[in-house]
Amino acid sequence: MSLKRQDGRNLQQMRNIEFKLAIDLSVDGSCLYKQGLTEVICLVQGPRAKTQSELLLIEYSVSPFSNIESKRSSKFDKDYSMFAENLKESFENLIILDENGKSEISISVCVIQNDGSSKSAVFNAITLALLDAGVSMKDFLVSVTVGLDQGNLIVDLTQEESKTAQGELTISYQSRKQKIDFYELKTLKLQQQEMDQLSKLAVSKADEIYQWMKEEIYQIKQKQIDQ
């Protein structure tokens, strides 16, 4: 008998991913990204003439109604500010920024619904929005969350599962360079062996998502060209 998870998925099955590009035509690039019930919206402006000192500006927010226990996010919250920093660092390396320093790119990303794995959804949403905006990038950044629950390796944790999970690992991965960009592990205690397994699984899943996303994007763009 194959083991099923709480929501009927197989152990290493992702939730259904849907995304919509160009949802807001007033900005250069936009994306609504859904991974199961987790929903992230991302807007990209630029490259455009510089209005402030920085070349890349990322604004990360979590809507107060995204969780069942509504919790107000604040700029002073450590978890949020750290993650915003991380995001900025990752994409600064990824995007080919203006060498002369005369143009800027601003990204605004918001978690509308959080049903687990929201951080990996944020990465994916930004990547897609940047692609939609046509910003030149060195690589394609995809992200995935894996976890260890009762001795089983599982992929794409829901909120319920991440409460009970023994370890939860989120990575973002540059597929072409085969390089892990962002690595976050939440756990009480994990054995070395288990961690290796988790990392390996995360990378292979990230590759899968990359392939899938690439095809989807090609199809969408092909359609646009045809029209």
Place this chain on the structure above:
Amino acid sequence: MKVQLNSQPRLNKRLQVMIQAKEVYLSSDIPCQIRGCAFCNQESDIQLENPIFMLDNEILEQYIDLIEQSNINNIVVLQSQVAYFRKRQQQSQYAQQMINLIESNFSKKIYVYQDEFSIHTQNGNPLILLAQWYNSHRQFLKTELDLCLLTQNYQMHQQCKNLNIKCFTIQDYVKLYENNDLLDFLGMDEEFEQNQEAINNQFPYIPVEECVQQIKQGLLFEGRISIDRNNIKLARIFVKQFQLEIKINQQNRVLHGDRVAVELLSEDQWEQQQKQKEIKFDEDDDDDGNNNTHTNDTSHEIMSTSHLQNLFRKVQSQNLVPYGKVVSVLQRTERHFCGHVENNIFVPADGRYPNFILKHSKYDTLQDKKIQVQFVDWPVWSDKPLCKLKKVLGKAGDMYIEGNVILLEHQVEIREFSHQVLACLPIEGDKYRISEQEIKRRMDLRDILVCSIDPVGCKDIDDTLHCRRLENNLYEVGVHIADVSHFVKPDSAIDKEAAHRCTTVYLVDRRTDMLPKLLTENLCSLVSNVDRLAFSVIWIMDDQANIKDVKFGKSVIRSVASLHYQQAQEMIDNPNDNSQLTQGIRLLNMLAKKLKQLRTDQGALSLASNQVKFSFDDETHNPSDVRMYQLYDTNSLVEEFMLLANCSVANQILQRFPSISVLRRHQEPKMKQLKELQILMNDLGYQFSFDTSKLLSESLDQIQRPNDSFFNKLIRMITTRCMNEALYVCTADVDYPELYHYGLAAELYTHFTSPIRRYADVLVHRLLAASIDLESLPPSMSNKIRMTRICDKLNMRHRMARFASRASSDYHTYLFFKNRPQQIDQAIITGILTDKVTVMIPRYVLEGTIDAQIIDRMNIIIQGTRYRIFDYIQVEISVELHSFHKKIHMKYIKNNN
């Protein structure tokens, strides 16, 4: 894969309603597991064969015994059904039995179909949809499919007829296909249920929905009935919401343990509460185990209604006891009853339940048999409830069967370990050897002289000791406990089973293990001259037994001797014996005495119990002698070090895990009863104060009577009865000062030293291992709510185990006196009731009552002779058994002075 979105409202922390959405992924590849199905084609250990059955919830709940005995061998159970029973597993024995059947699939093939995740069983009755789906597999099978749905639901029958599914009620099925003997297990037939007049004091129940409404409005009160063990007419409920006790005037067909709705009678019908003067001897009034009073927040709303407030104020100020009558049963107690049959009346062994009417075709076969029955109904016209036969246990009077009855009545698990549990044991069985790798990870203490001291015939040795002299007048003392957590991995089947059983239950003639025999008697038992895994606590002490340093760690030991108490005592006393081991034991003895002194100085109590020891006749296996437990110095030696180990471990785990540790606490005694004892003692001319445990301990020491060593023991026994029960607590619930252990005068205390027979110790072992960074803490143990629940369960099981052992001891006392009629012995008057006195026979630690005339608190007249309390008299003993409790009849003979 199709996704279905379910949403349900729930409350968040601020009691706001939120809608929580949940996705369910429906798959179409869940196999049917029929042998040879070409469509599913799955290799699996379960292969269903014709005929295949599906059962609805009612049948699974009510007729599970029938199914166990019948030819229904291939069953498809829905996952949602299993979840339904698992949820109620704790409260209901019916659900428990169902889960047991699924988990231990020895005889039956039971396939749990994951209907919640299947695309075929959505939107409709899953049983019927599943049956339809199974029927659609006919074309892929080589043989004809014989699928049968058993249900008691009329609507389902109609639906099945339309859809061409074979469908029966259980009655029809048994009559058509099964052995006629099984008909007896079906219970009542319709012929019995005639409309008759309601008899006195009984009236129909109010519908449950209406009750719930009225409870919310504060017109009715809800609670669990508890009935007095000695008088079935006395019943009361405790309303948790208001901390209010209501006595029940009109019982109206309730059974002990039912959840009922009660209406208060008008106040002029209440009686003034009679103050009870005598010391209560019955300590086990409540054995429900749900006495933890979590008051609901909603109660404040109801309390605000002025009528109720006035009422409570009045009750409290005037010491009134409100009386009420039962208007409805919200939920029947879901348990089975053991007992025997007289004519067609079933007499339960537990005296808190009334006699039942049993319908059975052949009563003769049931005479002098012990049987188990299940409650069916209690109609208004009947003065007795109806029941149906569940199981014939065996011949009454047989010692083994009676033991089984005792265990069953105390909800002790007596089934064998399932093969899933046994699969968790090491594959090598008793040839298991510790691997080199494992030894390397542990402290190697095999060259240290370690020994164990236990009672005679003890097979599950879980503690060993060592002591050696270091330099500078320091001593190294080690306590080594069997490392059970090495074999019982968290969340494995064996762990779940142990968590369910919680404790090993000791009856006089046998024990019911928490863990399989291979572990308890072999791999975990620290027998001599074999390498064994242990968890060690090692102290460095000075010669005044002050602890300088303490170290914890897993180790490998090799015990050099398995001693028993008497043997060890003889070794200490023998001046010619100067072996290294004996010297070690002498050192331990010396340190133990110092430790005891330290403890007594802090105010630890030493109390006496009325535990007795039986010796058995080898041939008849009847008890040949009853004695009080004999204690040696070495008993206290082992005890002291175990206490010390427990205290040290408690400190360690609390430091590291302040919110999820499992500790044992002992609250202050029942002050009211102690006060009564104080008045009595003062009248007798003894000092008696109990403000602190130290004062109490000192008072107890000075209560002596010349030429009477038993008197002191007796007073200690009476004091023990004033004590509250020690309980396991999760530290999330309790603040620091409340963790105090009153009896031991220890700030912190836990159980660490007997992991073979107590589950609490296994938990503590895991916490300790995690606290010294040896192993990671299992995630399930960092959940506070779950830990609290486990602690409640541990307490309940331990209480039940204690009652079971006492019932067994009572039964054997009864057997002992049955063979020896008209024993005459000396007894001491221990307490004065309204028209009786309680007396105790020191030789057998046996209690009974004698009719007497009461003059005042101190003086009584028995058949014309005047006595004072605690005087000795001669009595003749005869014993009867009544609901597991020996009923001792004592007849006054004459004054022995």
